[in-house]
Amino acid sequence: AQKITQTQPGMFVQEKEAVTLDCTYDTSDPSYGLFWYKQPSSGEMIFLIYQGSYDQQNATEGRYSLNFQKARKSANLVISASQLGDSAMYFCAMRFLTDSWGKLQFGAGTQVVVTP
Amino acid sequence: NAGVTQTPKFQVLKTGQSMTLQCAQDMNHNSMYWYRQDPGMGLRLIYYSASEGTTDKGEVPNGYNVSRLNKREFSLRLESAAPSQTSVYFCASSEGDRVGETQYFGPGTRLLVL
Numbered sequence: 306a307q308k309i310t311q312t313q314p315g316m317f318v319q320e321k322e323a324v325t326l327d328c329t330y331d332t333s334d335p336s337y338g339l340f341w342y343k344q345p346s347s348g349e350m351i352f353l354i355y356q357g358s359y360d361q362q363n364a365t366e367g368r369y370s371l372n373f374q375k376a377r378k379s380a381n382l383v384i385s386a387s388q389l390g391d392s393a394m395y396f397c398a399m400r401f402l403t404d405s406w407g408k409l410q411f412g413a414g415t416q417v418v419v420t421p
Numbered sequence: 422n423a424g425v426t427q428t429p430k431f432q433v434l435k436t437g438q439s440m441t442l443q444c445a446q447d448m449n450h451n452s453m454y455w456y457r458q459d460p461g462m463g464l465r466l467i468y469y470s471a472s473e474g475t476t477d478k479g480e481v482p483n484g485y486n487v488s489r490l491n492k493r494e495f496s497l498r499l500e501s502a503a504p505s506q507t508s509v510y511f512c513a514s515s516e517g518d519r520v521g522e523t524q525y526f527g528p529g530t531r532l533l534v535l
Contacts, residue, residue: 336520337520338520338521338522340523340524342526348509348528348529348531349526349527349528349529350464350511350513350526350529351526352523352524352525352526355521355523357520357521396463396464398464400520400521400522401520402520408454408466408469408479408480409454409456409464409466409513409524411463411464412463413461413462413463414463
């Protein structure tokens, strides 16, 4: 069975600093997709960035980048130059080849608070 | 484009009442999903529709039914609400159901069952 772990329940970061959010996973599937979502206090789920298991280069999207270490089964999200609006819950989510439901499996999330 | 829309935003039900949560997407996506989010448990898949005319059960389908009315709309029905169904419900859609397809979420429906 696949498992997604986010070990940091919460963290504080100062404005303009970078923050790294950890995500590790356990799977024997050769093919999978890894996604990060942001959930602000207003409740909506906002897609941030995607990394495929066969992608050679780490994904980047504006201030978001993925530190993808396939051998370690790790895909950490890096947010550069944090802004107050980055305060939110962040979820690591994955889709697996052998999962016939097409569902996203989610980690428990990391609450990020950006301070002035 | 509105993306994925859901109605209602909030709902309070009494135990045993029924209701339908509506979801629509304007991205011409083939696949649609219903999730529930409970505190400390992340999101869990209730039902899934790979394409118009097909639906499949997810992890937690008990107490729910769905209808894929057309390509745009996917509704979730609670026939007899129970307090355990108090949750936030999210509808999502994706172009297809392949591993690399991104799912886009609606704003959610907060449901309280008394």
